[in-house]
Amino acid sequence: MDNQSNYNAFRVEEKDGSYISSVKKIPFTTLKKGEILIKVHYSSLNYKDALSSRGNKGVTRNYPHTPGIDAAGTIVSSESEKFKTSDDVIVTSYDLGMNTDGGFAEYVKVPEDWVVKLPKNLSMKEAMTIGTAGLTAGMSVLRLSEMVKPEDGTIVVSGATGGVGSTSIAILKKLGYKIAAITGKETEIDFLQKLGADEIILRKDFEEMAKKPLLKPLFAGGIDTVGGVILENIIKATHPMGVVTCCGNVASPKLELTVFPFILRGVTLIGIDSQNYPMIYREKVWNKLANKWKNNQLTEASSEISLDELNTKIDAMLQGKLKGRTLVALKQ
Template identity: 80%
Template sequence: METKSTYKAFRVEENEGNYISTIKEMPFTSLAQGEVLIRVHYSSLNYKDALSASGNKGVTRNYPHTPGIDAVGTIVSSESNKFHVKDNVIVTSYDLGMNTDGGFAEYIKVPEDWAVKLPENLSMKEAMIIGTAGLTAGISVLRLSENVKPEDGPIVVSGATGGVGSLSIAILKKLGYKTAAITGKETERDYLIKIGADEVIMRQDFEETEKKPLLKPAFAGAIDTVGGVILENIIKSISPMGVVTCCGNVASPKLDLTVFPFILRGISLIGIDSQNYPMTYREKVWSKLSNEWKIDSLTETCTEITLNELQEKIDLMLKGKLKGRTVVKLDI
């Protein structure tokens, strides 16, 4: 254990209904059995982090709080039989950054069961460009690819400029799939083509409520990150025996559908829960993301910031004005 008595953290405090963030010095606390203390090198910014930082009680119940659902770093103290000092590990999801102080800090203390060893051929920065968003994308691609092959037809991806959407497109491209990217940002067409999209579809073309129970089949499968009417219309547009994965509800958590896409076309709808995904499968996905699924241009799709720049990026994310991935460098 290092001799420092405090460490820097991005703390969000509640003051008469307002949520204010500051960089604060925090004291170390002792480890319980089975816990590890990690010196964080990088974290990353996710939509859940932005919600936590703005006082969303559905994400974080109690304040003061340190958000950050992703972290990667080196173990400096261990009460674990599984991990040892100097091990490099990744921690994503579970309760990190939600109701447990998270990765927007120089150190985190977590149970051993939340950590996975950093793959040898993946840098810490690359691991956080991937982060929960990439893990979610990887799980989605894994479930999709078990049933839909590249020769079956194109895959449509919604929320395409976001973290999950953009990484899904890049992985699918790596695996030989044709993709169609749904976005509300006409200005990002070139960006989406650059990361691997073969076609860009404007969101308004999928946002209109379509009363027909089925639409003309256009896609072999889909990765949906937004829910609502867009997901409804995607499901109606999937070819027979196609697969749709869903992992988000930023548009709406509700679906207004008939059962016809499922019983007349045999479509499967698969929910993706990366927060509590079993460790065996996490390790499998991380292995693929660091080997055969590894994206060569990974570092080109991210912006690197410090804790001092974090609030500005959170504000932009809440306004829907961020694209790609934002990683936070802690080992300054």
């Protein structure tokens, strides 16, 4: 810990109903059994972090707080039998950055069960470019690919320009799948085609499909990131024995469906809970992302900022003006 008693962290404080965020010095605390202290090299800015930074109690209940749902760094102190000092590691999701102080700090303390060793063929910067969104995409592709093969037909991906959707398309393309991308952004069609989408479906057209219990089978499977009517129509338009994964509800958490897609076509719906997904899957996905699924385009499209620049970037994200992945580099 470089003989320090304090370290820098991006702290959000509640004062008279307002939320103020700034870089502050905070003290180290004692490790309990099974905990590790990580010297953070990189974190990344996610939408949950932006909400937490502005006092969203649905993300973070109590303040002061340090956001940052992703972190990559080196262990400097360990009370764990699983990890030792000098191990390079990744921590994403669980409660990190939500109600447990997160990665927008020079150091982060976490339970051993939240930690994955950094794969050999992956840098910390690459890991944070992938982050929770890329891990969620990897989990979705892994579960779908266990049951649906490229020769079975087209895979449809919703929210295609988002972090989960775009990474899913890139991975699916590497695996040889034919891909249909659903998007509400007509200006991003070229981007999606370069990413690997074979077909572009406009969201408004897909939402307006016939209100029937079953639709014409169009897809061998799907990766849905938005929920609502989009997910309903993906399920209803999936081939017999097809597989659909779902991981988001930005459109709606509700589904208005009959059981017909499931009992007449044998469609399987798999939920992806990246926050608490089993470690056996996390390790498998991270190793695939470091090797067979590796995508250098993601790193090339990212930008780096310091803790001091976070407030400006958070405002831009909440205004919908931020593009690409924003990495937080902890220069120490």
